[in-house]
Amino acid sequence: MSSKYFSSNKSFLALILLAISFYTYFIYKTIFFIDGQMYFTLVDDAMISMNYAKHLADGYGMVWNIGEAPVQGFTNMGWMLYMSLLHLLPVDPSKISFLVMITSIVILLSVVSIVYAITRNLYASSKQAALLTAIITTFYFPLVFWTLRGMEVGLVTLLVYLSVFFAYKLAVTQSYKHAFIVGLLMFGAIITRFDSATQIGLIILYLFFVSLEKKKFKINLIPVAFYIFALLGLLSFQYLYFGDILPNTYHLKVVGVSSLEKIQLGINVFFDYAIREFSPLLFVIIGGLVYYKELRNKKTFLLLGLFFIQVTYSIYVGGDYAEPYNIPQVDAANRFITQGMPALFIIFSIVIIKFIEDLKRIKINSNPQVSNLTVLLLGGATLIIISSEPWYKSMTDNIPLLKSDIWRAKLGVHINKNTDKDVIVAVHATGQIPYYSDRNTLDLLGKSDSHIAKLPPATKFRPGHNKWNYEYSIGKLQPDLIADEWGKSRYYLSKQTNYKRLKNGIWIRITSQFIDTKELEKNFK
Structure with missing residues (x-):
């Protein structure tokens, strides 16, 4: 130039x-x-x-x-x-x-x-x-x-x-x-x-x-x-x-x-x-x-x-x-x-x-x-x-999305500190939580899950947010914890007897051996 x-x-x-x-x-x-x-x-x-x-x-x-x-x-x-x-x-x-x-x-x-x-x-x-x-x-x-x-x-x-x-x-x-x-x-x-x-x-x-x-x-x-x-x-x-x-x-x-x-x-x-x-x-x-x-x-x-x-x-x-x-x-x-x-x-x-x-x-x-x-x-x-x-x-006020971005980053660090490296984490927001937790992750909305991505829509169209199948991602794959709630996930999980919700909103599989439940339940904010 x-x-x-x-x-x-x-x-x-x-x-x-x-x-x-x-x-x-x-x-x-x-x-x-x-x-x-x-x-x-x-x-x-x-x-x-x-x-x-x-x-x-x-x-x-x-x-x-x-x-x-x-x-x-x-x-x-x-x-x-x-x-x-x-x-x-x-x-x-x-x-x-x-x-x-x-x-x-x-x-x-x-x-x-x-x-x-x-x-x-x-x-x-x-x-x-x-x-x-x-x-x-x-x-x-x-x-x-x-x-x-x-x-x-x-x-x-x-x-x-x-x-x-x-x-x-x-x-x-x-x-x-x-x-x-x-x-x-x-x-x-x-x-x-x-x-x-x-x-x-x-x-x-x-x-x-x-x-x-x-x-x-x-x-x-x-x-x-x-x-x-x-x-x-x-x-x-x-x-x-x-x-x-x-x-x-x-x-x-x-x-x-x-x-x-x-x-x-x-x-x-x-x-x-x-x-x-x-x-x-x-x-x-x-x-x-x-x-x-x-x-x-x-x-x-x-x-x-x-x-x-x-x-x-x-x-x-x-x-x-x-x-x-x-x-x-x-x-x-x-x-x-x-x-x-x-x-x-x-x-x-x-x-x-x-x-x-x-x-x-x-x-x-x-x-x-x-x-x-x-x-x-x-x-x-x-x-x-x-x-x-x-x-x-x-x-x-605040930069758009920043508050939720920081919250998810803190959640990822919190999961990293209180879970074993072999834990499987399920998430809806697939950026900060997987990166900062450094754990293998199930993508509940399908960006990195080819099975979910090719399913029929679960709801009306919204780019990247209209496909999920909890029967498959949670019921079949059985992640150790579900990090974030979104849409109808809380309703679905409340019907599952092998999962429970911690006080901070994290859901864990009761039989998982990879979670320090007492520490994970603490407030990470």
Whole structure:
């Protein structure tokens, strides 16, 4: 990436320094202690990948439970592999989540930098449009939340927009250097998370249409080859290693669920939460495209495509697991739509700055340059409109999901201290409890249980939370303890004579020889 986009820009440097301080404070708020020892944890879904990463680093392979056949209960292969590298470091498990979050700060700053550079590429005459894009991206709540809480969202976003930046370069230079860079970035995005192939596919189409104009097709075959190799390579590896082309989570969310049911739910959560964040931006963008003919070009339409394809994908799969569903959780755009939002920030910022510059030109001899103060106010106003509510709740109350994440981490440590290593633990939340308990675990909701994942739904569709079979998971497999209650589990267990509920909510099998019942029953909060 050329340094010309960042040279002599003290405002951008100041923003980066402010972002580092803000992100550091965000991480600071997640610290908790157990018996005087400092702990960190990621959001529960990220801890699922951490559990696989720990086992891989310890030499047991990509397995959910040590000694069992591999089942792919994660969809972020590249991110999980990076997590496994962190587990090779001489760092206590209580601190590895902190390393992931520190990495995520670097990723976020890189995302801010690349959207800044893309904006400069599209509107080279104004640093202010790029600065406005950077400000909005820096403090956009869903991007900050999902990235700093350990999900692969930030890394996929970075790789996609880096691919865009170098695809723009390739369209101009037609150089093999840029072709290989684009290809490698596309490969990295798909390996990190397979469904990024939708956004990457749009970038491939952009290069194809540019090639039609220039009548130079061969050089673009390089990124296409990387794209195909990544898709076929990942699917082949999954089949050879896990015995299934697609992740177990695909079967969990798709088998037995009609497209209509998924789309209906996807539309509901889309209009309840995501649309309020981007509709003001989109209104301005549409006006800008109508008024500014020069913005109606392939580069702009590629960015719009990156956003709308994520919206389409989100609706098709029924939204995401952490959307409220009448119970406030993240209360913001989901992970999928978050990946598309920087594209809107870029176009929105260009339209706004161009409009202000035009207004200033109306006055005779007026300098059209927009001041930093104006950009700061615009950025602040935009963030108030699209992100103020979740930020306010996070700063005054608590970061979404954090309270339950910490509770489950403490429960995992509590189980580790008061059970034998051969104990079998059943859980509904499959992140913190398995990781911190360091015990083999039955996944009651089927993310890492291929039997449950392929069963018919037990209730109406909700991504990853609509399949279970307690007769199988508890009645047949007989776990030593059930760590957490969810849904109808308490009712089912109350009918089982060989299980009893401890005062702290943990259920134990009465005949288990692997539990210190007296200590396990104590309060772990």
